[in-house]
Amino acid sequence: xxxxxxxxxxxxxxxxxxxxxxxGALESQSVEVRRTEWSPPAxxxxxxxxxxxxxxxxxxxxxxxxxxxxxxxxxxxxxxxAIDVIPGLTERTFLHAGPPLSWAEASGPxxxxxxxxxxxxxxxxxxxxAAAQLAAGDIELSPCHHHQSAGPMAGVISSSMPVLVxxxxxxxxxxxxxxxxxxxxxxxxxxxxPEVIERLRWMERVLxxxxxxxxxxxxxxxxxxxxxxxxxxxxxxxNRNRAGTSLxxxxxxxxxxxxxxxxxxxxxxxxxxxxxxxxFMLNLVMAAGKLIVDAASGVEHSSLVTTMxxxxxxxxxxxxxxxxxxxxxxxxxxxxxxxxxxxAEDANPDIGDSAITETIGLGGFAMAAxxxxxxxxxxxxxxxxxRTLAMYExxxxxxxxxxxxxxEFRGTPxxxxxxxxxxxxxxxxxxxxxxxxxxxxxxxxxxxxxxPLECFVQxxxxxxxxxxxx
Amino acid sequence: xxxxxxxxxxxxxxxxxxxxxxxGALESQSVEVRRTEWSPPAxxxxxxxxxxxxxxxxxxxxxxxxxxxxxxxxxxxxxxxAIDVIPGLTERTFLHAGPPLSWAEASGPxxxxxxxxxxxxxxxxxxxxAAAQLAAGDIELSPCHHHQSAGPMAGVISSSMPVLVxxxxxxxxxxxxxxxxxxxxxxxxxxxxPEVIERLRWMERVLxxxxxxxxxxxxxxxxxxxxxxxxxxxxxxxNRNRAGTSLxxxxxxxxxxxxxxxxxxxxxxxxxxxxxxxxFMLNLVMAAGKLIVDAASGVEHSSLVTTMxxxxxxxxxxxxxxxxxxxxxxxxxxxxxxxxxxxAEDANPDIGDSAITETIGLGGFAMAAxxxxxxxxxxxxxxxxxRTLAMYExxxxxxxxxxxxxxEFRGTPxxxxxxxxxxxxxxxxxxxxxxxxxxxxxxxxxxxxxxPLECFVQxxxxxxxxxxxx
Numbered sequence: 001x002x003x004x005x006x007x008x009x010x011x012x013x014x015x016x017x018x019x020x021x022x023x024g025a026l027e028s029q030s031v032e033v034r035r036t037e038w039s040p041p042a043x044x045x046x047x048x049x050x051x052x053x054x055x056x057x058x059x060x061x062x063x064x065x066x067x068x069x070x071x072x073x074x075x076x077x078x079x080x081x082a083i084d085v086i087p088g089l090t091e092r093t094f095l096h097a098g099p100p101l102s103w104a105e106a107s108g109p110x111x112x113x114x115x116x117x118x119x120x121x122x123x124x125x126x127x128x129x130a131a132a133q134l135a136a137g138d139i140e141l142s143p144c145h146h147h148q149s150a151g152p153m154a155g156v157i158s159s160s161m162p163v164l165v166x167x168x169x170x171x172x173x174x175x176x177x178x179x180x181x182x183x184x185x186x187x188x189x190x191x192x193x194p195e196v197i198e199r200l201r202w203m204e205r206v207l208x209x210x211x212x213x214x215x216x217x218x219x220x221x222x223x224x225x226x227x228x229x230x231x232x233x234x235x236x237x238x239n240r241n242r243a244g245t246s247l248x249x250x251x252x253x254x255x256x257x258x259x260x261x262x263x264x265x266x267x268x269x270x271x272x273x274x275x276x277x278x279x280f281m282l283n284l285v286m287a288a289g290k291l292i293v294d295a296a297s298g299v300e301h302s303s304l305v306t307t308m309x310x311x312x313x314x315x316x317x318x319x320x321x322x323x324x325x326x327x328x329x330x331x332x333x334x335x336x337x338x339x340x341x342x343x344a345e346d347a348n349p350d351i352g353d354s355a356i357t358e359t360i361g362l363g364g365f366a367m368a369a370x371x372x373x374x375x376x377x378x379x380x381x382x383x384x385x386x387r388t389l390a391m392y393e394x395x396x397x398x399x400x401x402x403x404x405x406x407x408e409f410r411g412t413p414x415x416x417x418x419x420x421x422x423x424x425x426x427x428x429x430x431x432x433x434x435x436x437x438x439x440x441x442x443x444x445x446x447x448x449x450x451x452p453l454e455c456f457v458q459x460x461x462x463x464x465x466x467x468x469x470x
Numbered sequence: 471x472x473x474x475x476x477x478x479x480x481x482x483x484x485x486x487x488x489x490x491x492x493x494g495a496l497e498s499q500s501v502e503v504r505r506t507e508w509s510p511p512a513x514x515x516x517x518x519x520x521x522x523x524x525x526x527x528x529x530x531x532x533x534x535x536x537x538x539x540x541x542x543x544x545x546x547x548x549x550x551x552a553i554d555v556i557p558g559l560t561e562r563t564f565l566h567a568g569p570p571l572s573w574a575e576a577s578g579p580x581x582x583x584x585x586x587x588x589x590x591x592x593x594x595x596x597x598x599x600a601a602a603q604l605a606a607g608d609i610e611l612s613p614c615h616h617h618q619s620a621g622p623m624a625g626v627i628s629s630s631m632p633v634l635v636x637x638x639x640x641x642x643x644x645x646x647x648x649x650x651x652x653x654x655x656x657x658x659x660x661x662x663x664p665e666v667i668e669r670l671r672w673m674e675r676v677l678x679x680x681x682x683x684x685x686x687x688x689x690x691x692x693x694x695x696x697x698x699x700x701x702x703x704x705x706x707x708x709n710r711n712r713a714g715t716s717l718x719x720x721x722x723x724x725x726x727x728x729x730x731x732x733x734x735x736x737x738x739x740x741x742x743x744x745x746x747x748x749x750f751m752l753n754l755v756m757a758a759g760k761l762i763v764d765a766a767s768g769v770e771h772s773s774l775v776t777t778m779x780x781x782x783x784x785x786x787x788x789x790x791x792x793x794x795x796x797x798x799x800x801x802x803x804x805x806x807x808x809x810x811x812x813x814a815e816d817a818n819p820d821i822g823d824s825a826i827t828e829t830i831g832l833g834g835f836a837m838a839a840x841x842x843x844x845x846x847x848x849x850x851x852x853x854x855x856x857r858t859l860a861m862y863e864x865x866x867x868x869x870x871x872x873x874x875x876x877x878e879f880r881g882t883p884x885x886x887x888x889x890x891x892x893x894x895x896x897x898x899x900x901x902x903x904x905x906x907x908x909x910x911x912x913x914x915x916x917x918x919x920x921x922p923l924e925c926f927v928q929x930x931x932x933x934x935x936x937x938x939x940x
Contacts, residue, residue, distance in 0.1 A: 232842040233713050234703045234875070243703050246716035253723050254741040257734060264728055271724040371875035372702040381878050405704070405841035406876055408851050 044457050045422040048464035052303070052419055057467055058321075061302035065320040066396040066415040069296035069304065069360070074166045074288035075220035079179070079212030081204075083159035086147050086176055090159065091121070095144040097155025097353040098311025099326040102141065103134045107312035107331075109190025109348050112439030113154030114139070116192030120200045121158050127192060127440075145307055146324075149176040150290040150353040152282060153188035153435055154312065161200070162208025166223065166287040168295070175290035179203055179211070182277040183443055189435045190348075191442035210262050210270045217255035221248065223288040227362070228401045230281070231412070236370035237285045237402075238354060238363030239377055239431045239446055244281030249274055282354065289356035296320055296415075303463055304396065305416035308359050308428065308451055312351035312435070317455040319418055322462050329454035336434050336447020337378045346444045348437040355430050355451070361399045361414030364429035364448070365391045369404040369412070377431045377446045387429045387448075388413065394420040394428065418463070421456045514927050515892040518934035522773070522889055527937055528791075531772035535790040536866040536885040539766035539774065539830070544636045544758035545690035549649070549682030551674075553629035556617050556646055560629065561591070565614040567625025567823040568781025569796040572611065573604045577782035577801075579660025579818050582909030583624030584609070586662030590670045591628050597662060597910075615777055616794075619646040620760040620823040622752060623658035623905055624782065631670070632678025636693065636757040638765070645760035649673055649681070652747040653913055659905045660818075661912035680732050680740045687725035691718065693758040697832070698871045700751070701882070706840035707755045707872075708824060708833030709847055709901045709916055714751030719744055752824065759826035766790055766885075773933055774866065775886035778829050778898060778921055782821035782905070787925040789888055792932050799924035806904050806917020807848045816914045818907040825900050825921070831869045831884025834899030834918070835861045839874040839882070847901045847916045857899045857918075858883065864890040864898065888933070891926045 014031055016023040017038040026033050041049050052058045083089050094117055096110060106114065111131065118130035118139070133139065144151045151157055163176040178188075181199060185191040215221065226247050227235075233243030249271070256267050274280050293306040302320035309316055316328040331349035338344065357363035367373060368388035371381035379387075388404065391413035398411030416428055427450035434445040483502045486493040493503045511519050522528045553559050564587050566580060576584065581601065588600035588609070603609065614621045621627055633646040648658075651669060655661040685691065696717050697705075703713030719741070726737050744750050763776040772790035779786055786798040801819035808814065827833035837843060838858035841851035849857075858874065861883035868881030886898055897920035904915040 232704060233716075243713060243716070246703075246713070246720055249720055249723065250716055250745045253719065253726075253745065254738045256723075257727050257738040257741050268724045268727045271727055275720045275723065374875075381876050385876075405844075406851050406855075 039425045042422040042425055042453050042457050045460050048461045049419065049423055051464045051467060052460070055467065057301035058303050058419060058463070061299050061321055062304055062396055062417065065296045065299040065302040065304040068299070069292055069415055070397060070400065072168050072292045072295045073170060074223040074291045075169055076164060076215055076223055076284055077167045077220045078165040078215055079162050079208045080165055082157055082161045082163045082176070085165065086149055086157065086163065088142065088147050089157070092138065093140045093142055095142055095147055095149055095151065095155070095157040096311060097144060097151050097153065097351060098309045099314055099316030099328050100143055101311045101313060103137070105313050107348050107351065108437045108439045109351060109435035110154045110312040112190030112192055113156040113187050114141070115439065116187045116196055117156045117158040119192055120197050121160055143309070144353055145309055148174060148290060148294065150286040150356050151178055151188065152180070152286060152354045153352040153433060154190055155353045156187060160204055162204055162212070164284060164287050166284070166291050167220070168291055169220070173291060173295065175287050175294065177283040177287035177290070179207060180277060180280045180283045183279065185442040189433070189442040190439050192440055206262060206266045207270055207273060210256070210259065210267055211252070213259050213261040214252040214255035217258060218252050221251050223284055224401055226251070227285060227288070228403065231366060231369040231402050232405055234370050234372050236363055236366045236373050236431065238282065238357040239433065240370045240373040241281035241285070242278040244285065245274065245278050248281055248284065285362065286354060286356050289360045292360050293356065298323060301463070301467060303417050303419040303460065305359060305418055308355040308430070309353045310350045310355065312348055315350060315452050315455060317451070317459055319459050319463055321466065322459060325462065327455045327458040327462065329452035332449050332452055334432055334434050334447040334449045335378070336445040337376070338434070338445035339443065342436070342444035346436050346441070348435045350432060350449050351435055352432065354432065358428055358430050359416065361395070361402055361412040364431045365395070365414070366402065366404065366412045367429070367431065368407055373431065377448055379448060390426055391429060393424055393426045418456045418459045421453070422460045425453065427451050427453055509895050512892040512895055512923050512927050515930050518931045519889060519893055521934045521937060522930070525937065527771040528773050528889060528933070531769050531791055532774055532866055532887065535766045535769040535772040535774040538769070539762055539885055540867060540870065542638050542762045542765045543640060544693040544761045545639055546634060546685055546693055546754055547637045547690045548635040548685060549632050549678045550635055552627055552631045552633045552646070555635065556619055556627065556633065558612065558617050559627070560610070562608065563610045563612055565612055565617055565619055565621065565625070565627040566781060567614060567621050567623065567821060568779040569784055569786030569798050570613055571781045571783060573607070575783050577818050577821065578907045578909045579821060579905035580624045580782040582660030582662050583626040583657050584611070585909065586657045586666055587626045587628040589662055590667050591630055613779070614823055615779055618644065618760060618764065620756040620826050621648055621658065622650070622756060622824045623822040623903060624660055625823045626657060630674055632674055632682070634754060634757050636754070636761050637690070638761055639690070643761060643765065645757050645764065647753040647757035647760070649677060650747060650750045650753045653749065655912040659903070659912040660909050662910055676732065676736050677740055677743060680726070680729065680737055681722070683729050683731040684722040684725035687728060688722050691721050693754055694871055696721070697755060697758070698873065701836060701839040701872050702875055704840050704842050706833055706836045706843050706901065708752065708827040709903065710840045710843040711751035711755070712748040714755065715744065715748050718751055718754065755832065756824060756826050759830045762830050763826060768793060771933070771937060773887050773889040773930065775829060775888055778825040778900070779823045780820045780825065782818055785820060785922050785925060787921070787929055789929050789933055791936065792929060795932065797925045797928040797932065799922035802919050802922055804902055804904050804917040804919045805848070806915040807846070808904070808915035809913065812906070812914035816906050816911070818905045820902060820919050821905055822902065824902065828898055828900050829886065831865070831872055831882040834901045835865070835884070836872065836874065836882045837899070837901065838877055843901065847918055849918060860896055861899060863894050863896045888926045888929045891923070892930045895923065897921050897923055
């Protein structure tokens with residue numbers, strides 16, 4: 001039976017798109033209606049989308065950009081002192097998460113983390129002294145993303161911190177992230193109590209050197225493979241990293257037994273520190289992510305999103321085709337589960353570079369692989385699957401390595417297309433930790449948030465401005 | 471609207487059960503038909519099921535038995551030499567998987583493993599000498615299940631082997647299993663080449679003592695908790711134990727760094743040996759399983775299945791209410807994925823005590839938690855979920871600790887009821903490794919198999935015989 005015969009042979013069905021009043025009126029007349037999920041493009045993008053759709057530039061550029069994103073093979077190769085490797089870092093420069101920011105604009109947790117870094121570096125003796133120096137502009141603030149780096153939550157990187165070195169063996173390119181401190185009262189959530197500073201000093205003195213030595217003994221750790229395996233074990237790569245942390249420990253554990261770089265007690269303490277923190281792997285994923293998105297940056301006309309990052313005040317994105325320009329909107333609030341007696345009242349708006357995981361097809365985009373994450377960020381397992389399914393609407397590829405078993409090993413939705421985001425109104429899904437809004441508090445919860453559409457509206461317009469009219 | 475009004479107010483629908491010709495005839499007359507999945511009880515169980523259903527004994531006994539099964543808290547406490555702890559084990563007794571068996575009845579892989587144990591124990595110099603002594607009855611063969619033990623595949627335990635000691639702190643009761651050798655050419659799959667024997671000797675000399683010391687340093691390992699966490703990380707507890715093995719290594723890793731029982735090279739080799747074998751956790755799950763099913767045994771009138779085990783020739787089950795009596799049928803063949811150039815032609819029938827995992831609500835019963843397992847045993851992720859869902863039809867409880875995230879944290883179907891198996895015809899789902907049918911070959915694949923209904927028919931009739939008529 002041909003399509004036409006089938007059409008004439010069966011009951012007619014009305015397919016509606018958009019305007020609900022039409023569908024309702026038909027249904028009240030007993031007409032069968034099938035609603036599509038279509039909605040009009042985001043307001044203010046009509047002309048830009050029309051211009052971008054008129055020529056082949058964006059589509060061609062996106063093929064190049066997504067191919068570059070997918071071909072990176074990040075390997076963990078070392079742990080070294082930040083100032084020794086990070087370009088542009090000085091003793092009086094602090095890197096931070098998200099788009100550029102001044103002390104005056106900084107939220108509570110960002111201020112807390114910057115103050116903590118002053119104390120840790122010995123640049124201030126008291127929190128008050130630290131705040132005064134920062135307010136006076138004595139320290140230069142600069143986004144991690146401008147320095148081949150990414151940091152979770154406040155994301156502060158200062159000169160003495162040990163950093164993970166992740167490298168692509170094919171190109172030699174590198175990216176960096178700090179080592180994860182654990183949960184609760186930690187610098188990245190804005191805490192700066194003495195125990196926080198003491199832990200940072202132990203990480204500098206013991207954790208960094210011992211882990212670095214173990215990695216050099218074990219040989220480079222293939223993070224693409226490790227992340228792929230972790231997804232098959234229920235990780236999402238952002239807020240559930242229990243499997244990835246386990247597999248990393250398996251990889252370097254024998255070297256920790258063998259190492260002679262530190263006394264047995266220190267090596268045992270390093271093992272236990274990593275074992276006690278299921279988020280340890282997050283910072284490795286983020287450094288890998290930075291290597292990946294930087295490789296996909298700078299492809300003229302491409303609407304690929306290469307950065308999604310929040311500084312606690314603003315949410316910012318960058319596109320491959322618009323270079324280093326940030327498109328920002330106020331950081332949204334997170335729909336979350338709160339720890340102990342904390343409530344939504346205590347929560348700072350969304351913060352951190354960790355949305356780099358979503359930018360490379362993990363985190364909120366891979367939640368179908370990670371149903372157990374809902375115990376941490378809220379929602380249902382079914383909802384986790386649906387969030388992943390929705391992300392296929394706005395992405396360029398299904399990741400060839402990051403597979404989701406429950407979806408019959410379909411690749412995670414990877415490579416956000418700002419054109420698709422504005423055309424569909426489907427916003428990128430992020431899962432995230434939540435920091436207390438007051439400096440010094442630390443972590444108050446975890447939850448779900450969507451990237452603000454406004455960033456994508458600006459970005460698509462800027463991209464269209466750079467595209468020749470036809 | 472009352473139920474009656476609703477009935478009169480709506481179109482009638484015919485619900486059919488069993489006989490398909492009836493449903494078909496109605497549908498050909500445009501009557502709406504809903505089929506139930508009912509099928510008649512297994513042939514030969516009608517009278518027994520009627521008798522068991524007539525009184526409260528079975529139901530009451532099952533409440534007791536399943537409560538005992540669920541309350542056990544297995545803890546890994548030590549690794550010791552088999553002959554020092556296993557009741558009834560002598561230097562000339564070999565334990566084996568499944569129901570009782572003679573050399574004459576033994577399959578190829580069982581013979582291979584018994585011959586390997588002769589070589590390992592120094593009781594024979596050549597495979598031929600070993601086979602001759604075994605054929606002459608010089609060695610007593612006895613099921614692991616008769617000695618508080620369980621062994622995967624051939625399941626051979628001989629006097630010098632190191633065994634895991636798993637204990638319930640509430641009762642002091644213990645159970646044992648060997649340490650897992652890895653995959654490929656290994657004793658439990660019937661291989662006995664020099665490399666197999668050499669590995670067993672290394673396990674005796676190094677692996678057992680070092681792991682035992684690490685466990686004593688770390689303190690008892692709560693296996694119920696560890697298994698529960700592993701299910702949230704994609705394990706099924708039978709043929710996917712990657713998460714459990716990882717979590718075990720995390721638990722004892724710091725102790726391996728600290729230990730002074732062996733040189734660094736030996737402790738590093740132990741770490742690497744466990745890291746290289748994702749099945750290492752299986753034997754812990756099996757020893758835990760043995761502790762669990764033994765606690766639930768011996769409840770008069772209970773139709774709870776306390777044993778499902780295969781010796782490579784026969785599949786045997788035991789019920790709580792029929793004590794030590796075995797009900798056996800020919801071991802079925804496995805529907806599997808084969809390694810390299812092996813085919814179904816090379817496969818031995820189903821073998822091993824590892825179906826103890828299914829007996830306690832894991833393995834085939836927990837495959838919905840483990841969609842990635844289909845890469846090892848075959849099938850689809852959707853099929854894995856469906857297999858778990860089917861098992862709720864024949865089980866007494868949803869396990870309170872073993873939760874399946876993708877089913878919104880529903881507990882695994884636990885505690886097989888032989889009455890339900892025979893009443894529904896739904897057979898217990900098992901996933902399993904496959905041994906080569908010739909002695910000496912080793913592993914040839916892995917796959918899926920269902921327990922033979924015939925065992926359950928015999929068992930239910932025996933149970934009914936012990937129940938007073940009313």
